[in-house]
Amino acid sequence: MQARLLLEDGTLFTGLAFGAEGQSAGEVVFNTGITGYQEVISDPSYCGQIVTMTYPLVGNYGISRDDFESVRPYIHGFVVRRHEPVPSNWRAQYTLDRLLKEYGIIGISDIDTRMLTRILRHHGTMKGILTTGSERVEELRERLDLTPLMRDQxxxxxxxxxxxxxxxxxxxxxxxxxxxxxxxxxxxxxxxxxxxxxxxxxxxxxxxxxxxxxxxxxxxxxxxxxxxxxxxxxxxxxxxxxxxxxxxxxxxxxxxxxxxxxxxxxxxxxxxxxxxxxxxxxxxxxxxxxxxxxxxxxxxxxxxxxxxxxxxxxxxxxxxxxxxxxxxxxxxxxxxxxxxxxxxxxxxxxxxxxxxxxxxxxxxxxxxxxxxxxxxxxxxx
The missing domain is CATH 3.40.50.880 (Class I glutamine amidotransferase (GATase) domain)
Structure with a gap:
């Protein structure tokens, strides 16, 4: 399934969907860690944000509940270069894809996260909208313009x-x-x-x-x-x-x-x-x-x-x-x-x-x- 990420400056990324289906908006940010995606996803400080991982491979060691930092994730989207659907880790209880589906979080992979990070570093964090639907870009832009950033996190x-x-x-x-x-x-x-x-x-x-x-x-x-x-x-x-x-x-x-x-x-x-x-x-x-x-x-x-x-x-x-x-x-x-x-x-x-x-x-x-x-x-x- 295809997924798209539209930034408020008009930049559009098209990639592959994983996790939940639907549409979600939030502030697009990036994380520079090379590991620890479970802690990132479950950190309440990311509430309302669409998180981009700069390390290219994510999902390779699966999900273990022992490594969570909160009861549930609060992120509004997850962006990676490559999503690994089959983890290799004896501690893994299930996959990243299953976790995102469980909490209704949309994931997008196979996009140029280096380019996305450079845009955010140059222009600063900005609003974005993630979708797995077939809406026209104009509809997405209108929806994004009408969606304020969350203030009661x-x-x-x-x-x-x-x-x-x-x-x-x-x-x-x-x-x-x-x-x-x-x-x-x-x-x-x-x-x-x-x-x-x-x-x-x-x-x-x-x-x-x-x-x-x-x-x-x-x-x-x-x-x-x-x-x-x-x-x-x-x-x-x-x-x-x-x-x-x-x-x-x-x-x-x-x-x-x-x-x-x-x-x-x-x-x-x-x-x-x-x-x-x-x-x-x-x-x-x-x-x-x-x-x-x-x-x-x-x-x-x-x-x-x-x-x-x-x-x-x-x-x-x-x-x-x-x-x-x-x-x-x-x-x-x-x-x-x-x-x-x-x-x-x-x-x-x-x-x-x-x-x-x-x-x-x-x-x-x-x-x-x-x-x-x-x-x-x-x-x-």
Whole structure:
């Protein structure tokens, strides 16, 4: 079956269809990773986007549910140079084609993804429409013009209710803006008692859970589309240690008075070099974002830049100069991906322990009782 991809600049790609049939529109972006297509497809940060893989062969190791980063995929389309329908991997449970069919996602293969990537790098990300139908190009262009880009991705991808992953260590409230499972995995691996709350949890609701620290997750879309999250962080800043990742980094910056802007074509892939300014060391990082914190907006805030991108010098890390809080734009939890930056979770826990030593809390029994009351009140909400 034939499939077509039409960009808003009029460029038309014609290839072979796999996955679901139908029509779907979204922002067309590209990922530079050479592996990890399962993580890409299941990363909630791609919600509403048509994702192009720059590595030419995709599908060759099939699909394993153990490698998913969310309950379901949220992408609006998948573009590859070559789709391998018969995987060779003892862990594979089924094929990429079956996964896309299961969730109604259209795939297109056998197009020039190098050309598509060059267009997006030159002109920037743009809207596109994927179809397996026989509509005239004029009809597709009209449909594309009338279809706005999605603006409520965080609400779509966030958990709707509180849940926990018990542990014997520090209690971490993970605010879910569209969190990858890897963040929860890294925290529980370190023995943390993790409580995951929806994106719209209020500051008072979070306080009632009596956290030792707050983890801000990744997520999709423009951080300015989540003003309630920014307002909540303003209330919590200085009260609890905070560690933010990706969208959490951007929301934290907005809460501290900085500003964000959209990048021309974003950073997406597992091979982005980032320099840590304190050590002058370069880390290879996994990234997936289309927005960045404006460097000029840091002046006048109580934020300090800790990391920069070696390719375009954009901000990749921030630290609050008064309160125990730091954030990074990249993904230290990425898997598959480089493991260079997983130490940041250890830094977060060290920061929490330092804060607890300087701010003694209630006796353990009273603290546990308060946490249980908070969870009960949240559940009853």
């Amino acid at each position: 965080v609400a779509r991808t966030s958990t709707k209710s509180i849940f926990s992953s018990p542990g014997d260590g520090e209690r971490i409230v993970l605010i879910d803006y569209g969190a990858k499972s890897g963040i929860l995995r890294e925290l529980t691996r370190r023995g943390c008692d993790v409580v995951v709350v929806p994106h719209d949890a209020t500051a008072d609701e979070i306080r009632r859970l009596a956290p030792d620290g707050i983890q801000l997750s990744n997520g999709p879309g423009d951080p300015k589309d989540a003003p309630q999250a920014v307002a909540t962080l303003k209330e919590l800043l200085g009260e609890f240690p905070i560690f933010g990742i990706c969208l959490g980094h951007q929301l934290f910056a907005l809460a501290c008075g900085a500003d964000t802007t959209k990048l021309k074509f974003g950073h997406r892939g597992g091979n982005h070099p980032v320099k840590e300014l304190a050590t002058n060391r370069c880390y290879i990082t996994s990234q997936n974002h289309g927005y960045t914190v404006l460097e000029d907006s840091i002046a006048g805030t109580k934020l300090e830049v800790t990391h920069i991108n070696n390719n375009d010098r954009t901000i990749e890390g921030l630290r609050h100069t008064e309160f125990p809080a730091f954030t990074v734009q990249y993904h230290p939890e990425a898997a598959p991906g480089p493991f260079d930056s997983s130490y940041l979770f250890d830094q977060f826990l060290d920061m929490i322990r330092d804060h607890k030593r300087s701010h003694p809390k209630k006796p353990r029994q009273a603290e546990l009782a308060e946490r249980q009351r908070g969870e009960l009140q949240y559940a009853q909400k």
